[in-house]
Amino acid sequence: MSNPHTVELPSYKEQSPEVARHFAEIRERPVKLEIKNLCKTFQNANGSVNVLNDVSLKVHRREFVSVIGPSGCGKSTLIRILAGLEDATSGSFLLDGDQPHGPGADRGMVFQSYTLFPWLTVKKNVMFGLEVAERSQQAAEAEAREWIDLVGLTKFADAYPRQLSGGMKQRVAIARALANQPSILFMDEPFGALDAQTRAQMQSHLLQIWRNVDITVLFVTHDLEEAIYLSDRILVLKAHPGEVLEFVEVPVSRPRSPQQFLQPEFLATKQRLEELIHPRRDIEEEALPITRMTNVGDEAE
């Protein structure tokens, strides 16, 4: 039965020739990250919890991949394992064909919470990893300036974190991660603490940075639109245990722009992700009796 309130959308699997060419081109690139049958079990007071189960995937060089899934499905655990901060229970992963041991400068990290050193200026924060890598002071400073320019904070190089807005702090965190020239960047809900407008600006900004830098990105988010707007592909996980439901190819052309949020292929992808993440929502809504009228402004509750 067709619902008069729903618009007929194309299948999210339908790709324009341009998008199909883009994916064919990505598949030709070398594999940057290969995850093979990764499992993670945690021990807790009630016994053991199987958090990740048999996760396998390949990400190609310079690909932008998002990871979505319900809270607790193991997104952060996956990122922590790949970053070398946690060991897998079984399975393995390869970076450029090699098995890394522990954390390394080849992998950059940006988290949701601000992880800048409050007692250092923007420039010194960005220089931190470069100085650890024993670059000369002069070289480190010149490199830091380039990254600060790239994230659009030239005027704030000598400011302290407390003088910056949330969005600016995350831009410093991105500059600091990129300054170490990692070949892959792991981002765990990096814009999760920002207000909607700043978040939208940061998304566009990240795409601009990514276009200018040879970097592969694995980006965790719970915001479906953010995942679609940014990504080539979206890994959808389910919870208990965290398993791969689908690896979705985003059929939206590049370069991306916020106007695309209303395109049929964007909406079709969003609908598919919603089905995967909240499979029973439509049924529940239909079954619920109407108990009150919805007022404008209720969203703020």
Ligand SMILES: Nc1ncnc2c1ncn2[C@@H]1O[C@H](COP(=O)(O)OP(=O)(O)O)[C@@H](O)[C@H]1O
């Ligand atoms: N160190 C730990 N010890 C025990 N359980 C953990 C630990 N870290 C995470 N978990 C559990 O693993 C599950 C997945 O957590 P997490 O990876 O943070 O999920 P997500 O990021 O998708 O919300 C959760 O149920 C969490 O409670």
Ligand SMILES: [Mg+2]
């Ligand atoms: Mg998490």
